[in-house]
Amino acid sequence: MGHSAHGDNYITAEKGLMSWFTTLDHKRIGILYFVSVMSFFLIGGIAALLLRAELFSYNAAPNVGEIFKNGDVYNQVLTYHGAIMVFMVIIPGIPAILGNFFLPLQIGAKDVAFPKLNLLSWYCLMAGAALAVTTMFTTRIDTGWTFYTPYSIRTQTAVSMMVVAAFIMGMSSILTGLNFIVTVHKLRAPGMTMHRMPLFVWALYSTAIIQVLATPVLAITLLLLAAERTFGVGIFDPKLGGDPVLFQHFFWFYSHPAVYIMILPAMGIVSELISTFSRKVIFGYTAIAYSSLGIAAVSFFVWGHHMYVSGQSELAGTVFSFLTMLVGVPTAIKMFNWIATMYKGSIQFASPMLYAMGFIFLFAIGGVTGIILATLALDVHFHDTYFVVAHFHYVMVGGTLMAIMGGFYYWFPKMFGKMYNEFAAQLSFVFIFIGFNVTFFPQFILGSMGMPRRYFDYIPAYQPLNRISTVGSWLIAIGFLIALYTIIDGLINGKKAPNNPWGAKTLEWQTTSPPPVLNFDHEPVVTAGPYEYK
Amino acid sequence: MLLWIIKNQLFKVLVGQAEAQSFMPAQGSEIAKSVDSLYSFLLIVSLIACVIVIGGMIFFAIKYKRKSDNDKTAYISHDTRLEILWSVIPLVIFLFVFAWGWVIYHEMRTMPKDALEIQVMGQQWNWTAEYKNGVKSGEIVIPVNRDVKLILSSSDVIHSLYIPTFRIKQDAVPGRYTALSLKAEGTGEFHIFCTEFCGTSHSGMMTKLRVLSQADFDKWLAEEGDSASLPLAERGKKLFNIKCTACHYANEDKPKIGPSLQHLFGQENHPVESGVIKVVDENYIRESILYPQAQIAKGYGPRSAMTAFQGQLSEKEVTSLIEFIKTLK
Incomplete structure (x- = not known):
């Protein structure tokens, strides 16, 4: 191990499947995450397609068959869709795949600070995921990904097993976060000051802080829930003198910051993409870097905006609404900075840039509807309707997923040393972008009309818009199939990639494609910021 | 002055237009109207914001499209004045919206005195309204133009009572009471949904809000009250x-x-x-x-x-x- 001949890259340095499962190389671990997270995404995506197919018609509509035989099956599928997408795709997505691969490269390090811990993180995710998938073959779980008590205490489904799975996956998230924080503080190359770090690294760093501070709260909450189910402790169950709303406070204390675990790294990628493909220094570097930290900090104090109608006091609701408005400001700043970066640039419409622009487009809509939902009186009407469903898909799918795709196409040449078919990549963007809007925009209208979420059946008035939405989901599916083709085709038939195909300035493009095992042949010395296009 | 009037009128027309296009259900109460005005205002502001952001992006993308590989780009690292400006403007708008939303919310949450009180119990998967005289009903029946207070609870898991026409919603939590108030402006039948996931037939947990004239309501209540015989x-x-x-x-x-x-x-x-x-x-x-x-x-x-x-x-x-x-x- 470790004795690679000169000229070998990280892929060819060692052979055999076992060399992958025992690797300590952050780049190989990134690839392991890539393969596993994409498999989870496939499962979660199929669940989504089934849900949309069921909702194509209301249940008593003439001439339609049923996808699910009853509400129970539907509820289970929606729970797996949510839980898989949140815990197994979007949370690990960017940090564990692209972060693992590029954080050390971008700061000129040989690896992360704790390579063995890094591999352990992957095994934690896999162990948790295996347990979560196992529940599908038992009594399954039907609580929704939020596990609200007391329903989650009463239901006879495999809640305990599932929360243990989420607990283990949480460990993975904590360890990854810890690893990144130490790596950023300790392993920067000579001359790589904090203020010369690429914005993707800043975003990962802010994310890592949330991962380390917030995830333990979820872990404890989930253990309490399992204890409640197993031993009848009586913390959440009103029958035993517990308070079911307390669970919501605990849950959202983690899960709201988790929203920023999902979106901050995406914003980091977009900063990289916009700068590179405008060939221009990022506008307001300091503002973007510190707004990430600002968002991370404020994100811990807004959880109650999920609970305006839960029975929490009017005062609490008011304070949470106010704080939520504040968190909107740094987000708005980032949007303006990206657009200002494009001003007087030299903009290349390569597929990663299309995804970055898609991100801004969809995130703008997700953002303004977020303000609408943060407004007390409006949220009373929109809470738990399809308006919320549309909003968080615009932010998480329109935001995070767009950024993953953009980032993946951007770094693909570096990761595999090959170029993909640009036309196919752009075609996948067109399908995903249009399909996304066709799927989710009608859901804003459905929510305005009053259609509640997590509904197996609905009143006939909601049918036309649901049909449009379902058709949109097929377009998204086609888009991702094309993307899958692009990747496989690129891996097999792709032309050899140059070291720096986009003319980017950050450090990862200074080394070979794909990088050698220790990332750089000579330790890089940094003398300027990450976006010096002069 | 003239400018102010024009702006004011324009604003009213715009808000009215947005209300007509906002796809909200019919307005059952004064509160519903205030909620819709705020929503319409936000829709307009959101639309403007999206046009600036998305429009700006597309405009720049086209205008500064790469012409050759040797394109010279400007080096603009930041602009403090501009950055302060686009931090403060959103902040002011957000705080204004927050305050407006709070005022209406406060009105919603302030329970009227002398209201007709009805106990509403959620249970998997039905709602039961119980009146002071002991009448139980699967639909919530109320008189028009009268303050009504619904006192909610649940006998099993958390449910949420949602009446879209009145823009109100409140969770029904086992082991405690929560409340909703409403004052219907017209008679009719309106949907009630459960909006907190509660299991197998969550989506089947629907009922009706029936708003009757005071005379019809009294008659209904008396007839139902006779059911003991x-x-x-x-x-x-x-x-x-x-x-x-x-x-x-x-x-x-x-x-x-x-x-x-x-x-x-x-x-x-x-x-x-x-x-x-x-x-x-x-x-x-x-x-x-x-x-x-x-x-x-x-x-x-x-x-x-x-x-x-x-x-x-x-x-x-x-x-x-x-x-x-x-x-x-």
């Missing part, structure tokens, strides 16, 4: 319509969430998960209502989705239900 089976039928129809058909021989109860009483060799019941009698039905897990109809196991009604119904109510089920021939 009705025959047992009639009372059972009323109760059945509140508590049981979410999951059971009474007059159709097909399954819903649970089995049909038609032809049930007196059936011989009735199949259950653990074997057969020789004859379906009063005791079997009583047990099935109070302890649904004891014997589960064939095909509905291994555990019944039904909630136990032990402690939820009075002796008299159980008897009346049994009497009603006996009549389902």
Whole structure:
């Protein structure tokens, strides 16, 4: 191990499947995450397609068959869709795949600070995921990904097993976060000051802080829930003198910051993409870097905006609404900075840039509807309707997923040393972008009309818009199939990639494609910021 | 001055236009109108914001499209004045919206004095409204133009009572009380949904809000109040319509969430998960209502989705239900 001949890259340095499962190389671990997270995404995506197919018609509509035989099956599928997408795709997505691969490269390090811990993180995710998938073959779980008590205490489904799975996956998230924080503080190359770090690294760093501070709260909450189910402790169950709303406070204390675990790294990628493909220094570097930290900090104090109608006091609701408005400001700043970066640039419409622009487009809509939902009186009407469903898909799918795709196409040449078919990549963007809007925009209208979420059946008035939405989901599916083709085709038939195909300035493009095992042949010395296009 | 009037008028027209296009349900109360005005304002601001951001992006993308690989770009690292400007403007707008939303929310949450109080109990998967004179109803029936306070609770898991036409919603939490107030401006029937996920038939937990004139309401309440003198089976039928129809058909021989109860009483060799019941009698039905897990109809196991009604119904109510089920021939 470790004795690679000169000229070998990280892929060819060692052979055999076992060399992958025992690797300590952050780049190989990134690839392991890539393969596993994409498999989870496939499962979660199929669940989504089934849900949309069921909702194509209301249940008593003439001439339609049923996808699910009853509400129970539907509820289970929606729970797996949510839980898989949140815990197994979007949370690990960017940090564990692209972060693992590029954080050390971008700061000129040989690896992360704790390579063995890094591999352990992957095994934690896999162990948790295996347990979560196992529940599908038992009594399954039907609580929704939020596990609200007391329903989650009463239901006879495999809640305990599932929360243990989420607990283990949480460990993975904590360890990854810890690893990144130490790596950023300790392993920067000579001359790589904090203020010369690429914005993707800043975003990962802010994310890592949330991962380390917030995830333990979820872990404890989930253990309490399992204890409640197993031993009848009586913390959440009103029958035993517990308070079911307390669970919501605990849950959202983690899960709201988790929203920023999902979106901050995406914003980091977009900063990289916009700068590179405008060939221009990022506008307001300091503002973007510190707004990430600002968002991370404020994100811990807004959880109650999920609970305006839960029975929490009017005062609490008011304070949470106010704080939520504040968190909107740094987000708005980032949007303006990206657009200002494009001003007087030299903009290349390569597929990663299309995804970055898609991100801004969809995130703008997700953002303004977020303000609408943060407004007390409006949220009373929109809470738990399809308006919320549309909003968080615009932010998480329109935001995070767009950024993953953009980032993946951007770094693909570096990761595999090959170029993909640009036309196919752009075609996948067109399908995903249009399909996304066709799927989710009608859901804003459905929510305005009053259609509640997590509904197996609905009143006939909601049918036309649901049909449009379902058709949109097929377009998204086609888009991702094309993307899958692009990747496989690129891996097999792709032309050899140059070291720096986009003319980017950050450090990862200074080394070979794909990088050698220790990332750089000579330790890089940094003398300027990450976006010096002069 | 003139400018102010123009702006003001323009604003009204715009908000009116947005309201017409906002796809919100009909407005059932003053509160609904205030909510819609705020929403329309935000829709307009959102639209402007999206046009600036997305439009700006597309404009720059086209204008500064790469012409050659040697394009020179400007080096603009930041602009403090501009950055302060685009931080402060959103902040001011957000705080304004926050305050506006708070004012309406406060109005929603301030419970009127001398309101007509109705207890509303959520249960998997039905709502029961109970009036001061003891009348129970599966629909919430209220008089028009009168302050009404709904006091919510739940007997099992968390539910949420949502009346889109009135733009109001509140969780019904087991073990405590929450409340909603409303004042209907017109008579009619409006949808009520459950908006907190509560299991198998969450989406079936719908009912109606019926707004009647004061005279009709008084008449309805009195008639319902007389139900104590009705025959047992009639009372059972009323109760059945509140508590049981979410999951059971009474007059159709097909399954819903649970089995049909038609032809049930007196059936011989009735199949259950653990074997057969020789004859379906009063005791079997009583047990099935109070302890649904004891014997589960064939095909509905291994555990019944039904909630136990032990402690939820009075002796008299159980008897009346049994009497009603006996009549389902």
